Amino acid sequence: MQIFFCLFKKLEGKMNLFPIAIFFWRKEKNELSSLLKRGEFTLRKPDNDSDNEKMKEEKNTRPTDFIREMVEEDLSTNKYKGKVHTRFPPEPNGYLHIGHAKAICIDFGIAADYGGLCNLRFDDTNPIKEESKYAEAMKEDIRWLGFDWEDREYYASDYYGKLYEYAIKLIKDGKAYVDDLSAEEIRQTRGTLTEPGKESSYRNRSVEENLDLFERMRKGE
Numbered sequence: 001m002q003i004f005f006c007l008f009k010k011l012e013g014k015m016n017l018f019p020i021a022i023f024f025w026r027k028e029k030n031e032l033s034s035l036l037k038r039g040e041f042t043l044r045k046p047d048n049d050s051d052n053e054k055m056k057e058e059k060n061t062r063p064t065d066f067i068r069e070m071v072e073e074d075l076s077t078n079k080y081k082g083k084v085h086t087r088f089p090p091e092p093n094g095y096l097h098i099g100h101a102k103a104i105c106i107d108f109g110i111a112a113d114y115g116g117l118c119n120l121r122f123d124d125t126n127p128i129k130e131e132s133k134y135a136e137a138m139k140e141d142i143r144w145l146g147f148d149w150e151d152r153e154y155y156a157s158d159y160y161g162k163l164y165e166y167a168i169k170l171i172k173d174g175k176a177y178v179d180d181l182s183a184e185e186i187r188q189t190r191g192t193l194t195e196p197g198k199e200s201s202y203r204n205r206s207v208e209e210n211l212d213l214f215e216r217m218r219k220g221e
Contacts, residue, residue: 067106071114084116088142088149091123092135100138101145108147120149124157164218171210177203178213 075082088107090100111118120142124130142149156163170176179202181189191197205213 067110068113071110075114084111084114085119086111086116087119087121089121089123090138091126091130092132092138093126093129094134095137096141104142104145104147108142108149112147117152118147118149119152119154121154122156124155167214168211171214172207174207177205177210178217179203 071084074080075084086107088104090096096104108118110116120139122135122138124135139153167176179200181200181202189198189200
């Protein structure tokens with residue numbers, strides 16, 4: 001009951017995060033109970049200094065998973081000059097949910113584990129559905145979860161011009177094209193787990209035609 005009481009106190013004014021906290025609390029509680037029943041986990045105080053040091057070492061052992069294995073492989077080969085730099089890129093069109101919380105812990109957590117940095121980058125490319133109140137709520141909740149992006153706060157809308165330049169380059173390099181398929185036609189050509197998808201009939205447009213169409217799209221024609 002003490003844990004549950006503390007949980008409620010922590011969530012005062014944070015009810016949008018209440019389901020997240022309940023999920024983690026129940027998950028940890030159930031997993032711990034299962035381990036205790038199977039005899040795979042015991043609760044005890046250290047008997048002496050040796051036990052105490054051993055428990056500290058176990059606590060400080062870094063967890064491993066396929067993401068950390070990839071990071072450590074890159075670090076061992078100095079692939080990115082020994083730096084770890086991640087990002088959390090939410091779209092500000094609603095409040096955070098459990099999936100966001102997991103992503104935040106991965107993105108910010110891995111950066112912290114390896115002495116790196118994590119950017120907060122808002123993917124604000126759909127003004128019809130997005131509002132600044134959601135961005136502010138996300139920032140508040142990320143801090144509440146214990147993470148900080150310092151001065152590394154970015155918005156996709158701040159560099160639309162640069163994104164446009166990249167799109168033009170991709171078209172000129174033959175790596176992007178303007179597709180006029182309807183949503184239903186895209187579904188029909190997408191393919192399945194057992195059948196390959198079909199190439200769009202617009203895929204082989206010339207570079208010149210794609211550039212013209214893309215420019216007209218930019219002008220709203």
